[in-house]
Amino acid sequence: MSESGAGGQPSGGSLSSYVAELYDTCGQRKAMGQSSPEFARPHFFLLRTFLAENDLLVILNTKRCRYQCAFCRLPAKSIRSWVPDSDVLAQFRFVATEVRHALSVVDRVTLSNEGSVLDESTLGGGALREIMSAIGAMRRVRRIDLESRLGFVRPDWLRRLRAEVPRATLGVLTGFETLNEHIRDEVLVKRETLAEFLAGLDNVALAGAALTAHVLFKPDPQMSDNAAGIEAMETIQFLTAECGGRDIELTIRLNPMYRAAGSSWAAAADATAGYAPPRLTDVIRVAEQAAKAGIRVYIGLSAEGLAGDGGTYRAREDYSPALIKRVKLFNDGPGAGIGRADSAAARVPSLVS
Ligand code: SF4
Secondary structure, eight states: OOSSSTTOOOOSSOHHHHHHHHHHHHSTTOOOSOOOSSTTSOSEEEEEEETTEEEEEEEOOOSOOSOOOTTOOGGGGSOSSOOOHHHHHHHHHHHHHHTGGGGGGOOEEEEEOSSOTTOTTTSOHHHHHHHHHHHHTSTTOOEEEEEOOGGGOOHHHHHHHHHTSTTSEEEEEEEEEOSOHHIIIIISOOOOOHHHHHHHHHHHHHTTOEEEEEEEESOSTTOOHHHHHHHHHHHHHHHHHHHHHTTOOEEEEEEEOOOBTTSHHHHHHHTSTTOOOOOHHHHHHHHHHHHHTTOEEEEOOOOTTOBOTTOSGGGSTTOOHHHHHHHHHHHHSGGGGOOOOOSOGGGSOOOOO
16 A cells, blocks of 8 residues: 555455555544654644534645644654755645545645744744645635644734635634633643734634634643533633624634643643543533534544553543544534624533533
């Protein structure tokens, strides 16, 4: 089989075992977390469903993120030196070639570089603009999400990028994680104050862009299961109100916290008596409550190939494959189609556990 699996040669054996192997190596179970072997290849790509749409996720291989958030090991995948625009463009060309027979069904594209694609000290603006133009050639695409910290959002630049794909909504995908300032500053070491986040949100609004925000479920290893649910709901309420007040379309990606092997967060978790990863049942309950209140929510199950043993929801007593099925039904089901967040944060119910 080829490096990516796609387009590989039959490896012998039955047709069904060949297809099963392709399904596992190129589909949702595709291995994640490895660094790209060369400049001209991305770290990862996957054609997946996201909120009942076909989303092409591309994780570019660029200079590494300059931040060192305590819970995150993603920057370690990338090198410290500059990756020329020509290599970045070759990465996207490689992905387009690999998924060529499915390009006409791609509804949306998510562009990441395990950091901030809007940080021009890691990814060249010229390369990003050319990739946007290439996405414009995928005529079914109606949404493009650029992953970035909000501090790198410049409204004029976003508007120029958006002009490359006028039929699509441009979104910024960002890790908000939590409303709790102690957790942001001391536990996650985000180096992004709430004031800085809100200033970035003003720029998202000025650019006329949408927002998708990662919310971490149980971001503090010292949190109880009950406190985690309450904190997640308060965070979702906050984002709903702030985006509603700025007329920004909001999507929440609710991610059960995983213990990233080798991170200082993992060391703190290991040193915490009684630490336990989140219960998926609790994550689903919060997501369902938010969806019921009209908020667009997606439950992110991936540990990005970086979690150590026992570091995810799978280690909890409630875990079963049936829960995964429930999450998939939720992500692709009626809750997936819920539209704009509005300013009525009061409509979000308190979590009663
Ligand atoms: S969370 Fe984002 S900003 Fe922080 S280290 Fe990871 S990739 Fe960089």
